[in-house]
Amino acid sequence: xxxxxxxxxxxxxxxxxxxxxxxxxxxxxxxxxxxxxxxxxxxxxxxxxxxxxxxxxxxxxxxxxxxxxxxxxxxxxxxxxxxxxxxxxxxxxxxxxxxxxxxxxxxxxxxxxxxxxxxxx
Amino acid sequence: xxxxxxxxxxxxxxxxxxxxxxxxxxxxxxxxxxxxxxxxxxxxxxxxxxxxxxxxxxxxxxxxxxxxxxxxxxxxxxxxxxxxxxxxxxxxxxxxxxxxxxxxxxx
Numbered sequence: 001x002x003x004x005x006x007x008x009x010x011x012x013x014x015x016x017x018x019x020x021x022x023x024x025x026x027x028x029x030x031x032x033x034x035x036x037x038x039x040x041x042x043x044x045x046x047x048x049x050x051x052x053x054x055x056x057x058x059x060x061x062x063x064x065x066x067x068x069x070x071x072x073x074x075x076x077x078x079x080x081x082x083x084x085x086x087x088x089x090x091x092x093x094x095x096x097x098x099x100x101x102x103x104x105x106x107x108x109x110x111x112x113x114x115x116x117x118x119x120x121x
Numbered sequence: 122x123x124x125x126x127x128x129x130x131x132x133x134x135x136x137x138x139x140x141x142x143x144x145x146x147x148x149x150x151x152x153x154x155x156x157x158x159x160x161x162x163x164x165x166x167x168x169x170x171x172x173x174x175x176x177x178x179x180x181x182x183x184x185x186x187x188x189x190x191x192x193x194x195x196x197x198x199x200x201x202x203x204x205x206x207x208x209x210x211x212x213x214x215x216x217x218x219x220x221x222x223x224x225x226x227x228x
Contacts, residue, residue, distance in 0.1 A: 047217040111164035
């Protein structure tokens with residue numbers, strides 16, 4: 001069964017950093033695209049970052065230069081390093097797999113259960 | 122960036138009703154449009170991919186269609202478990218973008 005489990009969220013002060021983890025099972029992260037999507041409280045879904053099969057990474061403008069996506073094949077885990085956090089980064093962060101292996105035209109299935117990041121002093 | 126305009130933002134419907142949700146892309150995205158369902162406190166779930174392909178395990182009352190840059194999600198006969206928020210998402214190019222969501226409530 002394909003499954004994703006996020007961890008690493010928590011309460012962090014503005015300007016702080018966290019590393020979010022997305023542990024995968026049932027598939028190999030290095031052979032797939034894995035994406036991070038966030039959802040601020042009571043708001044819609046916002047794409048954050050994707051890492052593709054070849055290792056190329058893309059970011060939303062709102063996080064570029066502050067967030068870094070990476071993967072560890074030995075742990076079959078994708079990470080999102082989030083730095084210089086702002087109140088506007090407060091959200092549930094989901095990871096999801098794109099099973100197509102393509103750089104475009106894909107979709108997200110399945111999704112993890114999400115991890116909450118709260119940025120507040 | 123490709124903007125996805127979803128309408129309506131909310132609707133009230135009764136069990137058994139036919140429900141239609143629309144998503145319009147600001148430019149051509151071919152068939153690269155997906156639909157998700159999200160229930161409160163839960164992760165989104167894929168319903169339709171590539172505009173009209175039904176994800177495995179999703180009931181056949183859900184369907185998707187495309188006309189140019191307009192995309193439609195139809196629920197042919199609304200069931201109690203379908204009350205949720207629905208999102209469209211384009212995967213033609215980064216930044217990947219979602220519609221604003223449609224909350225389907227009980228009338």
